Each structure stands twice: as structure tokens, then as C-alpha cells.
Amino acid sequence: MSRFPVISLTTRTSIVLSLATLAGLAMFFWPLFAPPAPESAAHSADAPMLFIIAMPVILAVVLAELSSGGIDPKALALLGVLSAVNAGLRPLGAGTAGIETVFFLLVLAGRVFGPGFGFAMGATSLFASALLTAGVGPWLPFQMVSSAWIGLGAGLLPKRVTGKAEIAMLAVYGVVAAYVFGFLMNMWFWPFTAGVGTQLSFDATATPWENLHTFVLFTITTSSAGWDTGRALTNLIAILLAGPGVLAVLRRASRRAAFGAPVTFDTAPPAPPSPRA
Numbered sequence: 001m002s003r004f005p006v007i008s009l010t011t012r013t014s015i016v017l018s019l020a021t022l023a024g025l026a027m028f029f030w031p032l033f034a035p036p037a038p039e040s041a042a043h044s045a046d047a048p049m050l051f052i053i054a055m056p057v058i059l060a061v062v063l064a065e066l067s068s069g070g071i072d073p074k075a076l077a078l079l080g081v082l083s084a085v086n087a088g089l090r091p092l093g094a095g096t097a098g099i100e101t102v103f104f105l106l107v108l109a110g111r112v113f114g115p116g117f118g119f120a121m122g123a124t125s126l127f128a129s130a131l132l133t134a135g136v137g138p139w140l141p142f143q144m145v146s147s148a149w150i151g152l153g154a155g156l157l158p159k160r161v162t163g164k165a166e167i168a169m170l171a172v173y174g175v176v177a178a179y180v181f182g183f184l185m186n187m188w189f190w191p192f193t194a195g196v197g198t199q200l201s202f203d204a205t206a207t208p209w210e211n212l213h214t215f216v217l218f219t220i221t222t223s224s225a226g227w228d229t230g231r232a233l234t235n236l237i238a239i240l241l242a243g244p245g246v247l248a249v250l251r252r253a254s255r256r257a258a259f260g261a262p263v264t265f266d267t268a269p270p271a272p273p274s275p276r277a
Helices: 011-033 046-067 073-093 104-113 115-132 140-155 163-187 208-257
Strands: none
Touching: 011 046, 011 115, 011 140, 011 163, 011 208, 073 104, 073 115, 104 115, 104 140, 104 163, 104 208, 115 140, 140 163, 163 208
């Protein structure tokens, strides 16, 4: 971890992150508690509004701390650079067979620079990659929030774990995060596109737990064995192979930038001029 936090988890930042997390959970799971009409389209009307709501909350993490001195211009520049790099990595996999190259750097950066930075990077990098690949659509706010949670979780992992144990921990986290991402991204459209009357369909008359059980079966049947497993293997291999080197580079950059380190000035009075001979 950095000696000085990039985005300090002050009380205000923690409240903003908590509110963003609650809003994100509501984005995904509201159909379980307020069943939509069967004829509703897949968030065609509400997704743009959710995007408008989600973006200010996500940006508030950075802006609130910037105004209070919690993040300096160097950290903001680093966030932009890593988000751009992560956005550039995404087309390398293009989602083929579940191969996603966008998450391993997010996990490693969240580990080094902390949960606040990971949350912001997850959101901004997915937004940038959507612009780069023309992937802007009703799914984008859900991808941004899910990726933000992955970066947040990486920053909250135990800090005392080092060496090979740290790489193993991050690799396992990358595998779990891949399946969680697939689970969440299935949830945003499942109530609207699984059809009506099948064993895997959303039932507006069922209880939330009954629908959740059906959804788990839907996820296992449709994506876990393919897309989610491919994403998990990509994270696992990338972190095991590139993790040690990337962590070393990120930590070296953190030390040299001295994020959040107090600035000191030489206030000693100037030396008097030497007397003339």
C-alpha cells in the first residue's frame, strides 16, 4: 500500500462511498422488491436517468476530496493515466469467450492506491472504454458501478499480506470479482429478457427470495460456465504473471510522487553577507 493514501477515507468520503453503494444496489435489485410490468423493455427508459444519477455520485468521491485537500493534482493525473491505460486494454479481449483484460489492472491499482482510488478508477475507466469502443448503452451505468465496486474491494483487502501470499490473495479476489461482475450484469436485464412462463423467467407474483433463486439458476445456466469463467481465468492468469511487476511499478510511482505527503519549506533566514575585506 502507499505510505500516504491517494484518496483519504475520511468520514465524508466514507459516507459518499456508502451512499453510492446503496444507490448501486438499488439500481440492480429493485425489480425484486418492485416487480416491473412484464411488457417493460430492458431499462430503456430508466437507464439514462440512472446514469445521470450515478455519475455525480461517483465524481463526488473525487471532487469532495479535491476541495478538501484529500487528493492532489498528481493523484488526479495518475487516475486519468491509469483509467486511459485500462480503457486501452479492454479492446484487447473484446469480451471474446469471456476474456476481459480490463479488470486485472483495476485490482492491482486498487490494492496499491486504496479503496477510494479503486472506486473512482473502476467507474472512470469503464466510462472511457465505452467511449473508445462505442459501447455506450443502457448497460453502461451498471458496468461502471460494478467495476467501481471491484476497485473498492481490492483496496479493502488485508494490508499485511505481502509477497507470494499477496499475489495469491489478489488472484483469488480477481476470480471471485469476475463471477460477481457477471452476476450483477445479468441481474440488470434478467427480469426483462428471460421470457415469460419458463423455469428461468422472472415471476412478478413470486417473493424476492424465489426470484433470486430462479436468477441464480439462470446465471449458472447461461453465463457462469462461459463468459464468467473466461473472465475469471483472464484475471487469474494476468495477476499471477504480471501482478508482481505491475505492483512494483505502481508502488515505485507512489513513493516517488509521495501522494499526500506533507510539503515542507525551508524557513531559515538567509545567511548575512560576508564583510568586505
